[in-house]
Structures are given as C-alpha cells and as structure tokens.
Amino acid sequence: MAETISRALRDGAFEGEHAPALTIKDTINTPFGSFVFNHILTQLTSNILAGKSQARGVVLVALSRPPSFYVELLKSKGFDVTSSSKWLRVLDCYSDPLGWKSKLMERGTVRNPYEETILKTSLCKNLKELDKALSSIIELGKEIVEEGNGRFAVAIDSVSEILRHSSPPSVARILSHLRSHDQVSCIFCLLHVDLHEAKVAATLEYLSTMHADVEPIVQRTNGQRNTSEDLPMVEQCFKRGKFHVRFKRRNGRVKVMREELYVEGSGIKFTEVSSADGLTAQGLVPKVQFNLELSEKEKLDRAKVVLPFEHQGTGKPIQIYDGRKSLNESETEEKQASVDKPQTPEDSGRGEIIYFRDSDDEMPDSDEDPDDDLDI
Amino acid sequence: MDNSRANLLEEAIGIGIGKGGRVVVVEDCVETSGAFVLHHFLKRFLHPDSSDVVIFIAFAHPFSHYERILRKMGCNLTVHRKNHRFVFLDMLTLECPERNGREAREDGLLALYGEIEKAVEIYSSLEGSRTITIMIDDISLIEVAANGSSNHMLDFLHYCYTLKAKYGCSFVTLNHEDIYSSANTLQLILQTEYLADVIIKAEPLATGLASDVHGQLTVLNKGSVSEFGGSSSKVRNFHFRVKENNVDYFYPGSQT
Numbered sequence: 001m002a003e004t005i006s007r008a009l010r011d012g013a014f015e016g017e018h019a020p021a022l023t024i025k026d027t028i029n030t031p032f033g034s035f036v037f038n039h040i041l042t043q044l045t046s047n048i049l050a051g052k053s054q055a056r057g058v059v060l061v062a063l064s065r066p067p068s069f070y071v072e073l074l075k076s077k078g079f080d081v082t083s084s085s086k087w088l089r090v091l092d093c094y095s096d097p098l099g100w101k102s103k104l105m106e107r108g109t110v111r112n113p114y115e116e117t118i119l120k121t122s123l124c125k126n127l128k129e130l131d132k133a134l135s136s137i138i139e140l141g142k143e144i145v146e147e148g149n150g151r152f153a154v155a156i157d158s159v160s161e162i163l164r165h166s167s168p169p170s171v172a173r174i175l176s177h178l179r180s181h182d183q184v185s186c187i188f189c190l191l192h193v194d195l196h197e198a199k200v201a202a203t204l205e206y207l208s209t210m211h212a213d214v215e216p217i218v219q220r221t222n223g224q225r226n227t228s229e230d231l232p233m234v235e236q237c238f239k240r241g242k243f244h245v246r247f248k249r250r251n252g253r254v255k256v257m258r259e260e261l262y263v264e265g266s267g268i269k270f271t272e273v274s275s276a277d278g279l280t281a282q283g284l285v286p287k288v289q290f291n292l293e294l295s296e297k298e299k300l301d302r303a304k305v306v307l308p309f310e311h312q313g314t315g316k317p318i319q320i321y322d323g324r325k326s327l328n329e330s331e332t333e334e335k336q337a338s339v340d341k342p343q344t345p346e347d348s349g350r351g352e353i354i355y356f357r358d359s360d361d362e363m364p365d366s367d368e369d370p371d372d373d374l375d376i
Numbered sequence: 377m378d379n380s381r382a383n384l385l386e387e388a389i390g391i392g393i394g395k396g397g398r399v400v401v402v403e404d405c406v407e408t409s410g411a412f413v414l415h416h417f418l419k420r421f422l423h424p425d426s427s428d429v430v431i432f433i434a435f436a437h438p439f440s441h442y443e444r445i446l447r448k449m450g451c452n453l454t455v456h457r458k459n460h461r462f463v464f465l466d467m468l469t470l471e472c473p474e475r476n477g478r479e480a481r482e483d484g485l486l487a488l489y490g491e492i493e494k495a496v497e498i499y500s501s502l503e504g505s506r507t508i509t510i511m512i513d514d515i516s517l518i519e520v521a522a523n524g525s526s527n528h529m530l531d532f533l534h535y536c537y538t539l540k541a542k543y544g545c546s547f548v549t550l551n552h553e554d555i556y557s558s559a560n561t562l563q564l565i566l567q568t569e570y571l572a573d574v575i576i577k578a579e580p581l582a583t584g585l586a587s588d589v590h591g592q593l594t595v596l597n598k599g600s601v602s603e604f605g606g607s608s609s610k611v612r613n614f615h616f617r618v619k620e621n622n623v624d625y626f627y628p629g630s631q632t
Contacts, residue, residue, distance in 0.1 A: 028566050031598065066541035100486050100535055101493075109490040110497055115542040160570075164527060192570055195563045231594070235611040238596070 002036075002270045004257070005210060005245060006043040012054030012151060012185035017250070019179045021208035022188035023159075025201065029216045029234075030241035032261060034064070034157070035268045036214060037190045041155055042077045044186075048087050048153075049079070055153040055185035057087040057144035059137050062094045063127075063161035064190075067117045081118055089140035090121040097127040097165070127165045134174050141183060151185035154178055159204065160192045168200050175207050213244040214261070239263055243270065384625035385416065388595035388612040389574050397544045399537060401572040403553040403565070408591035410550055410578035412618050414513055417548050418442070419451045422461060427506045429499045430456075431463040431492060435517035439464050448621045463495050467521065485522055485532040493539065500543045507546055510536060514550035515568065526564050537571060553577070573598050581615070588631070589615045 005022060013019040022040070026033030041060070047053040060070065067090045074081050074088075096102060101113040102125055114123070122140055124133050141152035156162070162171055178184050187208075193201050205211050216237045243259045262269045294302065389400065400417075404410030421428045434442070442464075443453045456462035467488065496508055512518070515529065522528040539545045549568070556565040569575055575596040581589060597610040615631075617624045624631075 028569055031570065066538065068541050095538055095541075097534070098531055100489060100531075103486065104490045104493065107490070110493050113493060113497075113542075164530065164567075192566075194566055195570075231611055231613050234596070238598070238611060 002039065002043075002243075002259070004247070005212065006040060006047065008210060008247070009040065009044055009153065009186040009188060010047045010053040010055075012153075019181075019184045020186045020210065021175070021179055022186075022210045022212060023204050023208040024188065024190045024212045024214070025193045026190070026214040027192070027194045027216075029237050030214050032214045032241055032263065032268065033190045033192065035263060036212060036243070036261070037155070037157060037188070038073055039268055040188055042073070042079075044153060044155075045074070045077075045079060045087070053153075053185070054151055056150040057089070057141070058153045058155055059089050059091065059140045059144070061091045061133075061137065061154070061156045063097075063156070064094065064158035066094050066115060067092055067119050067121050068115060071117055071119055084118075085120045087144065088119060089144055090117075090119050091124055091133065091136055091140060092121045093124040093127050093133070093161070096123060096125050097161075099125040127162065130162070130166050130170055130174050134177060137178065138181065138183070145183065151183050153185050154187045156187070156189035158192070159189045160195050163196060163200065168196075168203055172203050172207060175204070179207065209248050211246050213242075213246075215242040215244060217241055217260070242273075384612070384614050384627070385413070385576075385593065385595070386420070388597060388610065388614075389576075390597065397540050397546060398573045399540070399547045399571060400549070400574045400576065401568055402548065402550045402576045402578065404550065404578040405552065405554040405580075407580040408578045410576070411513070412616075412623050413576055413578065413593070414511060414548060414550055415442075415445055415449065416623060417509075418511065419446060419449050421507075421509050422451055422453075422456050427461070427504055429461050429463070429506055429508045431465065431495050431508065431510045433465045433467055433488070433492070433510065433512045435467045435521065436513045438468060439466060450621070460499075465491060467517075485518070485528055489532060489535050492536065496539055496543050496545060508543060509546040509548060510539070512536075512547075512549040514552065516552050516555055530564075530567055533568065533571065588617060590618050591616060592628075593625070 008020050009022065011020075024033050024036050024040075026036075041058070044053065044055070044058060048055055048057060062070065070090065071081055074084065095114060101110070104110045105113060122136055124136065127133065137154060141154070144150075144152050159171065159175075162174075175187065175189075178187055189204075191201065191204060217240055218233055218236065240260060240262045243261045245257045245259075247255045247257070249255070258273050259270045260273050262271065402410045402413045418430060418432070421430050432442070439453070446453050453462055453464075457464060465488070492510060496510075499506065499508055515533070518532060519526055519529045522532075533549075536547065540547070551565065551568060553565060556562055575598075577594040577596075578591055579594065580591050592613060592615050595610070595612045597612070614625050614627050616626075617631075
C-alpha cells in the first residue's frame with residue numbers, strides 16, 4: 001500500500017488537474033509520522049533518479065529537522081549526496097525561522113551561527129511571512145527544472161510547525177496554491193494531529209487526495225496520559241502501528257487500505273494486517289497461571305472427537321430417518337439386507353425395526369391427537 | 377551506590393552509548409518532584425573523568441540551592457564554575473517587561489538565547505572533545521518569564537535545539553506535567569514531547585504513599601535514527617528512593 005502511495009506520487013499530476021497531495025498524520029502515542037515521511041521521501045527520490053517519475057526533483061521544506069539530518073538519511077539509503085544539487089533543493093526553515101540568529105550576528109554576539117551542509121539550501125528567516133516562503137519554494141523548484149515545462153515535487157516535513165506561526169486559513173491557502181501551480185508534480189506533508197484542533201486536520205484532508213493515518217495498534221481505552229499503568233501497551237505502540245490510507249478518486253470514490261507498520265533497523269516495514277494480529281493478541285493476554293491456549297497436538301486431538309449424536313457410519317452415507325423414506329427405497333434395502341444377512345452372521349445379533357408408512361399423504365409425526373374424536 | 381557503574385536510569389537512557397545530541401525531557405508532578413533527576417545528570421556530566429561542560433539555565437532556584445545539594449552528592453559546583461566547566465545563568469531576575477509589548481518579550485528570550493549560543497560557541501572552539509549539555513530548570517517558568525506566551529517559549533526551545541545540529545549539544549529540561557492538564561494547554565507539553573528523544577516521567581506510586589519507595593520513573597526512549605542507524609525505542613519503569621546524598625533506582629519488588 002505504501003507502494004500505491006509512492007506510485008501515485010511518482011505519476012504526478014494529470015493535465016488539467018491539481019497535483020496529488022498526501023497528508024501523513026500521527027499522534028504522540030505512535031510517533032512514526034516522520035518515519036513514514038522519510039520512507040516516502042526516499043522512495044520518491046529513487047524514482048526521480050531512475051527517471052520514472054513525473055517530477056524532476058524535490059523541494060524539501062525542512063521545519064522540524066536540520067538539513068544535516070537529511071544528508072545523513074540520504075547517505076544511509078545509498079544516494080549520492082554530492083550530486084544532489086541536480087534533484088534536491090532544501091528550504092531551511094529549521095535553522096533560523098524567526099531571524100534571531102541573524103539579529104545576534106548583527107549585534108556581534110555570535111560569529112557564525114549557521115551550519116554548513118553539502119545540500120543546496122536556501123534559508124528562510126521569517127516563517128511568519130508565508131508568501132515569501134511560498135515564492136522561495138517555487139523559485140527553488142524552478143532552479144531544478146531549469147527549462148520551462150518540467151515539474152517538481154514539494155515535501156513539507158512538518159505542517160504543525162508552520163501552523164504554530166500562522167493561521168490555518170493562510171496555511172491552507174499556501175497548500176492549495178502549491179497544488180494548483182502548474183509546475184508542481186505532487187506534494188506530501190506531515191501533521192501531528194494532536195497538536196491542533198480537529199478542524200485543522202479536516203481542512204488539510206480536504207486539500208489532499210490521499211491521507212495516511214498512523215494509529216496505535218491498540219487504542220488505549222482510558223484516553224489518559226498515565227503511562228505507568230499500561231507499560232506493555234505503550235511499548236507495543238512504540239514499535240508498531242496501524243497504517244490507514246484513504247485514497248480519494250477524482251469521481252469521489254474513496255478507497256481505504258490498511259496495513260501494519262514496524263519500526264525496523266533504520267526504517268520502517270509494512271506488512272499485511274492479518275499476519276501478525278494473533279501475535280499481538282497473544283502478547284497482550286495477561287500472564288496467568290493456567291493454560292488458556294491449546295498446543296498443536298491438543299488441537300488435532302480435539303478435532304478427532306466424535307460428538308455423541310454424530311452418525312458413526314464409517315465411510316457409509318449418513319442416513320438419519322426423517323420419516324419420509326419412500327416405499328421403493330425401503331424395499332430394495334430390505335432385499336439387500338436379506339441377501340447380505342447369511343454372509344455376515346455376526347450381524348444377526350442386531351435388532352431391527354421395520355416400519356412401512358401407509359401412504360405419503362399421511363403427515364409424519366403430526367401434532368394432532370389421533371384419539372381426538374374418541375367419545376368415551 | 378557505586379558511582380562508576382551505570383544505574384538503572386542511565387541504562388534506560390543509554391547515556392554511555394549516545395554521546396551528545398540528545399534531548400531529554402523530565403516531566404514531574406506536584407506529588408513527585410523530578411528535580412533529583414536533574415541533580416543526578418548534573419553530577420554525572422561534571423564527573424572528574426570527563427571534560428564535559430554544563431550550561432545551566434536556572435529559572436527556579438538560585439546558585440546556592442544547587443550548590444548545597446550537589447555538595448552533599450560529592451560535587452563542588454563552585455570549583456567547576458571556576459574551572460569553566462559549569463556555566464550558571466541565573467534567570468530569577470529575568471523579566472521581560474511589557475514596555476513595547478511583544479517586541480520586548482521576545483527580546484528577553486532572544487538575549488538569553490544569544491548568551492547561550494555565545495557560551496556554546498566559545499566552549500566548542502576550545503580544543504579537546506567535549507559534550508556541551510544545556511539544562512533548563514524549568515520550562516514552565518520560561519513561559520512565566522515570557523508573560524504567558526507559550527509560543528515564545530516554544531520558539532526559544534526550538535532555537536536552543538538548533539544548537540544540537542551544529543555543536544552536538546545535549547539537552548536536559550524539567551517540566552511540570554500537571555499544570556498542562558486541561559485540554560487546551562495539553563498541546564504545549566505534547567510539543568515538547570515531540571521534540572524530545574527521551575522522556576522521563578516522575579510519578580507517585582499507583583498504590584499510594586510508601587515510606588521506602590518515593591515514586592516511580594517511566595523512561596520512554598524514542599531512540600535516535602540519525603546516530604544509531606536504527607530506532608531502538610524502549611520503555612522502562614522502575615521505582616526510586618531519594619536519600620540524603622544519592623538516589624536508589626530499583627525494579628518493583630527487587631528491594632528487600
């Protein structure tokens with residue numbers, strides 16, 4: 001399913017449509033949103049490098065991580081970072097979002113507060129002016145595509161951070177502007193839902209064609225933040241989560257897909273939901289003195305037990321008398337029985353009740369009292 | 377307690393493995409103070425074997441308070457201050473008067489950040505490898521200093537954390553969880569939790585007061601992708617007992 005997302009982002013925008021947009025949402029209980037973001041970023045990057053995607057490069061808006069983090073990330077995934085200027089531009093809103101560092105530098109308090117990186121970055125010194133940020137995103141994108149017609153992707157690593165500085169309507173305006181820009185191929189961004197009101201998440205959902213929810217594997221019932229009481233569950237939530245994706249088609253159809261995600265090694269892994277459900281359930285069953293589970297042998301043994309009223313005719317067709325057997329059938333059976341009898345003397349000890357119904361018209365086992373009309 | 381051996385708290389955080397560049401948030405509540413965790417780290421970082429530097433930003437108590445506590449634990453802050461291993465920024469007097477409204481408020485925190493960055497720049501330019509740890513006691517009082525503007529507080533924290541990328545600074549901050557318990561302000565503590573690598577929660581025992589157990593610590597170690605090449609998040613829970621000159625950490629039931 002993560003592949004489906006990557007494919008949709010790779011294919012990019014259709015002619016005359018807005019660019020596809022993905023919103024990744026997480027909460028503090030399962031803080032894997034950034035893992036998913038990084039996963040999708042690296043997938044898109046490899047697609048771009050392979051020339052498979054519509055986008056020719058990525059403009060990464062770094063708000064919650066420094067550019068050096070992304071250098072490490074790309075290096076660890078085996079990308080050649082030194083040649084990244086062809087396909088990657090970073091708008092660095094992390095290092096100095098309010099211009100404090102440049103103010104301090106002017107005052108002479110500090111000498112060189114900025115970090116050097118090998119990525120091609122552009123510094124955003126006033127995040128409150130979103131329009132400027134928007135125009136620098138587009139400028140950076142144009143740098144990548146160089147000549148007129150190419151398209152680029154936009155990745156925003158935390159919308160929550162922008163929302164702290166600006167109002168939701170202005171953020172929504174920027175996002176829809178980016179989506180409708182004719183050189184943007186796709187957008188994806190991360191949102192920490194629990195930091196905002198529900199309406200903010202809803203606004204962003206309307207603006208996106210796909211949303212990926214990272215949810216805890218087991219919803220905590222009390223909704224409390226008291227972690228010491230359900231430690232095993234908290235531990236589970238730190239390792240894995242449910243991954244729900246909703247795709248909105250152009251015609252309005254919505255497709256929902258579910259997967260499970262694990263944090264593993266330097267990244268995440270997606271698996272089918274069913275495969276590991278049992279394991280989770282087993283892990284969550286409280287440890288008790290007596291055995292609640294059956295072993296394989298016990299399961300087999302249980303399957304062999306024949307229930308009391310089950311017919312035990314080994315191999316023979318099961319015949320349970322329903323009172324409707326026709327005359328012909330019983331006659332043939334009788335003949336067979338008489339033929340068989342001499343050959344199987346051991347059967348002679350068996351008793352037999354032979355009953356012929358008078359006619360088929362008669363209702364078997366009717367509820368009526370047969371002696372109803374007796375007049376004593 | 378043997379000082380050279382890592383205790384449960386340090387094991388859970390993994391201080392020995394990941395040097396530098398981590399953000400530790402200690403959250404406590406009225407019933408159980410988490411200040412002893414700060415003292416513990418302070419002593420650990422100023423250990424005579426290392427050359428680490430601590431920049432301590434105190435909003436809560438004066439220097440003499442910390443000095444008295446640390447002396448009992450066998451660590452002389454005055455000497456460390458003279459040896460330039462301990463920088464103490466006394467913020468009790470920091471006020472951001474509302475002369476020009478917002479500008480002035482932001483200016484107070486900006487000036488403070490300037491001082492921190494200046495100190496970090498100086499110490500990191502000295503030769504020898506050292507980790508600079510910035511400790512803040514406590515975050516909720518930054519908000520008070522900023523006249524209740526939580527956004528300014530978060531801006532300030534964000535800027536402090538940017539020092540992590542360039543200089544590899546570590547952070548240990550104290551915050552009070554229960555003052556953010558209403559739904560509107562819960563976001564604030566969540567913000568700090570999102571930014572943290574390790575969250576340490578000090579809580580009272582669920583079963584109530586006990587004479588030989590003073591509370592429990594829950595350590596949520598989110599792990600850091602950038603440094604270890606993998607996320608190894610861990611959750612640990614253990615009890616503690618604050619003694620006169622040290623703290624015992626032990627698993628529930630392991631103390632006789």
